[in-house]
Amino acid sequence: MPARILVAEDDRKQAELIRRYLEREGHLTVVVHDGRAAIDEARRRSPDLLVLDVMMPKVDGLDVCRVLRADGAGDRDVPIIMLTARSTEDDLLLGLDLGADDYLTKPYNPRELVARVRTVLRRTRGRAEGEVYRVGALEIDPVRHEVQLAGELVEITPAEFKILACLAASPGRAFSRQQLLEHAFGFDHYVFDRTIDVHVMNLRKKIEPEPGSPAYLKTVYGVGYKLADKVVTSDAS
Amino acid sequence: MPARILVAEDDRKQAELIRRYLEREGHLTVVVHDGRAAIDEARRRSPDLLVLDVMMPKVDGLDVCRVLRADGAGDRDVPIIMLTARSTEDDLLLGLDLGADDYLTKPYNPRELVARVRTVLRRTRGRAEGEVYRVGALEIDPVRHEVQLAGELVEITPAEFKILACLAASPGRAFSRQQLLEHAFGFDHYVFDRTIDVHVMNLRKKIEPEPGSPAYLKTVYGVGYKLADKVVTSDAS
DNA sequence: GAAGGCCGTGAAGAACCTGTGAAGGAACGA
DNA sequence: TCGTTCCTTCACAGGTTCTTCACGGCCTTC
Numbered sequence: 001m002p003a004r005i006l007v008a009e010d011d012r013k014q015a016e017l018i019r020r021y022l023e024r025e026g027h028l029t030v031v032v033h034d035g036r037a038a039i040d041e042a043r044r045r046s047p048d049l050l051v052l053d054v055m056m057p058k059v060d061g062l063d064v065c066r067v068l069r070a071d072g073a074g075d076r077d078v079p080i081i082m083l084t085a086r087s088t089e090d091d092l093l094l095g096l097d098l099g100a101d102d103y104l105t106k107p108y109n110p111r112e113l114v115a116r117v118r119t120v121l122r123r124t125r126g127r128a129e130g131e132v133y134r135v136g137a138l139e140i141d142p143v144r145h146e147v148q149l150a151g152e153l154v155e156i157t158p159a160e161f162k163i164l165a166c167l168a169a170s171p172g173r174a175f176s177r178q179q180l181l182e183h184a185f186g187f188d189h190y191v192f193d194r195t196i197d198v199h200v201m202n203l204r205k206k207i208e209p210e211p212g213s214p215a216y217l218k219t220v221y222g223v224g225y226k227l228a229d230k231v232v233t234s235d236a237s
Numbered sequence: 238m239p240a241r242i243l244v245a246e247d248d249r250k251q252a253e254l255i256r257r258y259l260e261r262e263g264h265l266t267v268v269v270h271d272g273r274a275a276i277d278e279a280r281r282r283s284p285d286l287l288v289l290d291v292m293m294p295k296v297d298g299l300d301v302c303r304v305l306r307a308d309g310a311g312d313r314d315v316p317i318i319m320l321t322a323r324s325t326e327d328d329l330l331l332g333l334d335l336g337a338d339d340y341l342t343k344p345y346n347p348r349e350l351v352a353r354v355r356t357v358l359r360r361t362r363g364r365a366e367g368e369v370y371r372v373g374a375l376e377i378d379p380v381r382h383e384v385q386l387a388g389e390l391v392e393i394t395p396a397e398f399k400i401l402a403c404l405a406a407s408p409g410r411a412f413s414r415q416q417l418l419e420h421a422f423g424f425d426h427y428v429f430d431r432t433i434d435v436h437v438m439n440l441r442k443k444i445e446p447e448p449g450s451p452a453y454l455k456t457v458y459g460v461g462y463k464l465a466d467k468v469v470t471s472d473a474s
Numbered sequence: 475g476a477a478g479g480c481c482g483t484g485a486a487g488a489a490c491c492t493g494t495g496a497a498g499g500a501a502c503g504a
Numbered sequence: 505t506c507g508t509t510c511c512t513t514c515a516c517a518g519g520t521t522c523t524t525c526a527c528g529g530c531c532t533t534c
Contacts, residue, residue, distance in 0.1 A: 024415060145411035145457050157521060158459030158491095194481090195523055201482065221531065222480070394510060431492090432512055438493065458520075459491070 002026045003048035003121050004187065008038035008064065009083065010056045018051060021110045022117065028186035035059025039067050042078060045187060049121060051113070052100075054084040065100060079120050083108070133168035136231030138207060138216055140168045149207050159184075160203050163196065164227075167217070172229035174220040200225055240285035240358050244268045245275035245301065246320065247293045255288060258347040259354065272296025276304050279315060286358060288350070289337070291321040302337060316357050320345070370405035373468030375444060375453055377405045386444050396421075397440050400433065401464075404454070408466035411457040437462055 005022055009015040010033045019029045030045065032038050036058045042050055050068070054061035065080060082103040101120050104113055133140040137150040142165055147154040156164070162184035167175065175183070177193035185191070204211040215231050242259055246252040247270045256266045267284070269275050273295045279287055287305070291298035298319060305315055319340035338357045341350060370377040374387040379402050384391040393401070399421035404412060412420070414430035422428070441448040452468050 024419075026413065026415070143411070144409050144463070145460055159522065191522085192524065194525095197481065198483080198523075204482095219481070396511065428511090429513065431514090434492070435494085435512075456492070 002028060003117075004028045004045070004183065005030075005049045005051060005117070006038065006041055006045065006047040006078075007031045007051045008033075008035065008056065008061070009051070009053040010034060011053075014053075017110060018113065021114050022051075025114055025117070027117070030187040033057075035061065035064045038064045042068055043071065045182060047078060049117060050078050050080045051117070052080055052082050054082055081113070081116055081120060083113075133165070133171070135168065135171055135216060135227060135229065138168075138231075140165055147207070154206050156206065157202075160199050160206075163199050164203060167225065167227035171227045174223050174226040176224040180224065196225070240354075241265045242267070242286045242288060242354070243275065243278055243284040244288045245270075245272065245293065245298070246288070246290040247271060248290075251290075254347055255350065258351050259288075262351050262354070264354070270294075272298065272301045275301045279305055284315060286354060287315050287317045288354070289317055289319050291319055316360075318350070318353055318357060320350075370402070370408070372405065372408055372453060372464060372466060375405075375468075377402055384444070391443050393443065394439075397436050397443075400436050401440060404462065404464035408464045411460050411463045413461040417461065433462070 005027050007015055007018050007022070007029055009018060009031070012033065015031045015033065019031050022029050030041060030047070032041055034057045038050070038052065038056070038061075039059065041047075042064075052061045052064055056064075059067075061082060061084075065082070068078060068080070079101045082100040083106060084103060085106045102116050104116065131142075133142075139148040141147070145161060147156050147161065147164065163180055166180060166184045167173075177196040180196050181189055181191060181193060200217055201211075204214050204217050207216055208214045216228050218226050218228050220226055242264050244252055244255050244259070244266055246255060246268070249270065252268045252270065256268050259266050267278060269278055270293075272293045275287070275289065275293070276296065278284075279301075289298045289301055293301075296304075298321075302317060302319070305317070317337045319337040321340060321342055338360070339353050341353065370379075376383075376385040378384070382398060384393050384398065384401065400417055403417055403421045404410075414433040417433050418426055418428055418430055437454055438448075441451050441454050444453055445451045453465055455463050455465050457463055
């Protein structure tokens with residue numbers, strides 16, 4: 001539900017305002033103030049959404065859009081919401097042509113931005129809110145913030161839940177520790193990445209029938225961890 | 238699952254398109270082409286959902302919204318999805334203020350409309366029937382603005398009621414303090430979020446048999462609070 | 475089979491979160 | 505205006521959780 005959003009806006013006050021509104025909505029945000037930084041951060045962090053001011057120093061929004069779209073051929077594209085001061089259709093159309101998903105003309109109401117963000121995310125993520133992830137006997141319910149194993153509620157800490165939910169959102173996909181940190185805890189969570197190991201260990205104690213040879217939380221040697229997408233019951237128990 | 242949907246859209250081609258998409262989704266539709274008819278049909282049939290074009294002859298969408306909302310005071314409100322051609326925020330915000338549940342800006346993708354319909358129905362449905370929320374021995378009646386515990390009326394303050402009602406509208410769902418503030422008190426209610434704790438504590442004193450280990454108002458550590466959707470009587474009473 | 479890197483794990487302090495009493499101030503009704 | 509009720513903030517205590525570290529064992533590669 002909470003998304004990782006990159007905000008690129010050179011006016012710091014404006015940027016701060018946006019950040020506050022988005023974070024109040026529960027999202028994790030990173031703010032940059034010029035186009036160059038926008039491109040770098042977008043590449044480095046691959047956020048769930050980019051809020052992009054058209055007029056920015058160094059590289060303007062349209063070029064950021066162009067560059068990122070050129071990057072992402074093949075890979076999943078970052079959804080982009082453009083902010084434009086000019087109300088000329090040119091910019092808008094150009095922006096949309098370049099692949100922006102939506103736009104707002106300044107001055108706009110921050111609530112409107114929040115609404116658009118919600119819309120774009122819903123459209124993009126495909127997955128409905130209130131969805132429950134299931135793998136084997138494991139159920140992860142983000143809305144209720146609950147984990148069940150074979151129908152039994154599992155006591156779980158916030159960090160463990162975030163990691164598990166992140167893994168469960170893409171079962172079978174391997175995540176690096178760094179990715180897990182960012183996706184589960186947000187951009188600016190400066191923590192030693194081996195901390196993940198400890199959480200995974202504790203999770204295994206809670207959900208694995210046999211923590212020694214895990215059926216759900218798989219180690220991907222040299223990479224990180226993944227959640228099995230199919231659980232093979234090891235023996236005929 | 239199939240819903241009865243009233244479509245109010247003056248452009249006949251557009252209306253026909255919407256009808257076809259919605260019926261393909263399994264819904265039952267009635268189409269009208271002006272605001273007057275929309276109001277009449279909405280009153281007569283009390284549909285499960287109204288898809289409403291803002292610009293229509295005779296009575297425009299905003300007025301339809303206003304009228305129906307005025308009608309329904311007390312009664313169950315029709316969920317409304319607005320269609321607006323203008324992208325000015327005025328319309329959107331006005332629409333949302335008037336009680337539209339969602340909106341789409343033209344031109345929009347019909348599939349997007351279908352998705353919104355699904356979302357709004359899911360959100361609305363659960364709530365439409367009883368109007369009284371029940372959990373265990375607890376009854377919350379938004380219309381009467383009353384809370385009963387095992388048939389006994391509970392004295393409750395306005396703030397407490399709002400919080401409890403918000404939680405009760407989605408039992409089992411975990412709310413952050415921030416969400417509770419916004420849902421219960423409105424968007425621009427700038428209050429320290431730990432205030433919620435105090436209200437919850439006071440609520441517990443009033444409705445929990447054993448405030449020390451609450452059966453209704455559960456703490457979700459690191460997240461916020463939720464209302465239990467099943468109450469387990471702690472001992473064999 | 476050996477070397478080198480990677481992972482699992484226990485322990486411990488730091489950091490964080492919630493419950494709660496008290497107190498100031500706002501809102502309301504008389 | 506006054507008194508009461510209610511809301512909000514604050515501070516602290518107690519409990520839980522997070523993070524780091526260090527070490528031993530495991531996996532991979534050569």
